Amino acid sequence: MKIQIEQIDLLHPWPRLALHDGYRAVRILIRLGEIPVGQLMMRPVRKREISHRRLRRRIAKVHSGALLKAIAKQGLLAGPDALESFLPGAWPAHVMGRSDWKGTQKYVEERILLPSGIPSPMREWFQTKQQDEQSRLAAGLAPRVPSAPRVTVAVCTRDREEILEDCIRNLQQLDYPDFDILIVDNSSDPIPTREIAQRLGVGYVRCQVAGLSRARNIALGNARAEWVAFTDDDCRPEKSWLWELVRPIGHDPDCRCVCGLVLPSQLENAAEITFEIYGGLSRGYTPRVFDRDFLFASRLRPGATWRIGAGANMLLHREFVHRHLGYDVDMGPGPHSVGGCGEDTDIFYRILAAGFRIHYAPRAIVHHFHRSSARALRKQIYSYAVGHAAYHTRCLLKYRDHRSLVQLAWHLPRYFVQNLRGGLSGRGKYPFPLVFLEMRGTLRGPIEYGWRKLRRFVRERLLPQKKATFHVQTIKHDQPPAPPVAPPSKPRLMYDAHAGEKSQRAA
């Protein structure tokens, strides 16, 4: 089964939507200019073409709320005069939303969702705003966001030269004025990646020891900018990606991390589709602010840091991570660490617990190629489960967060049972054969975490220390790298951005 991916921009006349050969369904991203409103899965049964009438009805049914929210926000920003003339009137004066949800849907379907684009005063307003921004950008004039700091885009890669080049070329197309690209090479063979970096003229850093956390630490240590945007080699950001990522920073001085929306760039086989159903990497289409209260909202449930965002589309404050000793190199994917996605959630936890805020900005869109083989998918989901359980173990042991124990002992098993029951009875959509994999991973996680930490303790505290050499290799820097932040008074062993000695020894 293959699913076609399409986009509809409500500002422009809708295109004709027909299924290509070999596809059985279509997944449509609905957007209002740069604002993603939501996605829609449609499966035409008899004809290969999706009529605009049917599409309108479906969009109105599923996305009325999101669409009205997006329009209301733009109307409010446009000011009272615009708001008065903004909305298409002439509709029986029912009260929307209170009891008449059907009427609201009908209103959206007939007055807002026109196949020629949204109705007139609104569309003109949106279009002039877009043109305004583009012309300002072309003239190199004042930024359209409150602050446009310098950003380093870090791409951590491992043995995937063939897609890396494409990724870097795509990144070079970004319309942000002040950014540089840094490849962190985690490969077994440094030569091809270094060649790519030289050919394309981007920064290159070699990370000797395999492991995403180590690579990220090295990226943070070698970044020339204060803000580091992370993306993966299998990601294709949109052109305005960095603009949208830095937008919350200007509003909020306490923001230390911004996450964005990760969408699938293709759904060509069962593995990719299953990963999307499993949850995927997207975290919804509504902007949100996460703060300390999100983390400590309940006394019985841990704050759901895994719902905040994904490491494939993330902007981090270098200084914060330095202060907090970097990523835990025992977490995250890699042969020498636990595996899965626990390292990102751990950073989120630390940011929130320190009283800072994380913004989720769905307008910063990255298109991601999921794992395309069933074997890789199973491995990934297993390692996600391991990483998740390891993250909770870490919260329990290191941060003394008793709620993580509740999550491990009660909520996760309950969730597995729910998914199993849903799958076996045919009611749930969750791919239940994966549940067994997740259960195994969850059992494995705490053991793995304990083993890694024990090993590290024995090697670093009990065995004699070896002499280390500096092994970070940097080329193509026309400016010297930013001076490293002074290390904390009591150096811990976890962080090794500049201390090549540890990576050397572990190798």
Place this chain on the structure above:
Amino acid sequence: MAAKILQIDLAHALPTLRINARRYDAVWLLVKFGPQPLGWVKFRTHQYGRVLAPDQLAQLLSDQLHLQVHDAARNRAFEPLSNAYTPMVSVVVCTREHPDVLERQLNSIALLDYPNFETIVIDNAPKTDGTKNVCAKFPFVRRVHEPRPGLDYARNTGWQVARGEIVAYTDDDAVVDPRWLTALAANYIDPQVACVTGITFPLELETPAQEYFEKYGGMQRGFYRRVYKPGTWSAFFPLGSGRFGAGVNMSLRRGALERMGGFDPALDVGSLGRGGGDLDIMARCLREGGKLIYDPRAICFHQHRRTMRELRKQMFDYGWGFAAYCAKYFEDIELANQSAGMLRRWSRTWGKRRLTTNLKLALTLKPHFPIHLILLEIWGGVLGLRAYRRSVRRVRSESVRFIKKGLVRAAA
């Protein structure tokens, strides 16, 4: 625990909000669009830092109030209130020994933008000269002395001495919006309308007691205008009349009051009934064949009780007063065949909304309304059931005494 109350008007450009995060841990943002209040946007202060930029404010508003914004914009609710119909209105403030808050209220009345009104302060059984002195500062105020203690005696005196066609009642511990009377009076253009009530917001949320009271329901009855037509009275009589409004923001046509014989002195503060007089008059208005309109554009702000002690007393009195008011209609033959069903339905909804929800929240360790206050209200209701008869007897014996003392005016 304190919350800051701010107001914004969407008819002007979005402001940059600055919040004193040290003092307040939450912000309640009252959103208006011209004269129409749209709703609350509530957020914790440290969720957004000291300064809330217009961009974030627009995000918050569109998240929580997008349907209201669309509705107001499409129905052109932002247009200013019409000044086409301006009958003479008598604003009646009943007070008893609260000179400081009364002064605040009279200051706000001085700012009303209505062209044609008079202000009457009913000085109820005064012991000191405080009220008199405050009223002397305001030349437009007519002070009327009412020696019989009791809120409903004072209210009755109010409409009896009023010169206006419409009598608007408010409390001394409230503050009115400048557009309050304009919004109230515009509804009386329909001659069938006998009673118009408005929305009452909290004036401040400085203490837990005030926040609890507001979370319990407060005095707001929704942000949509409602018209209750005369034929529908039996659906709200007597149990459901709480939704019509509250005595702090209520206006009646003087003709209707004359027809009904005014307020029942056996109810409300000062009598054994302890409350329920406003519910009684609103429900009776509808029953006697007048229209009742709840219009949220008529805005008034009320200062709730500050201490928990006062709040406990108030909750007990609410239960007591409501029970006394219901007890008045025990023997009403018109209600006989529907009262059992209504009681069942009402107790289900009330019990679910108040008791069950809060018990569940308490058991899951979530923030909830104090259970003991709910139980206190129920207990007050149980004890208050027998209060009405005693109150009537007390009023009768008192009236003899009042007449002997010569305290009753000739018109009454």
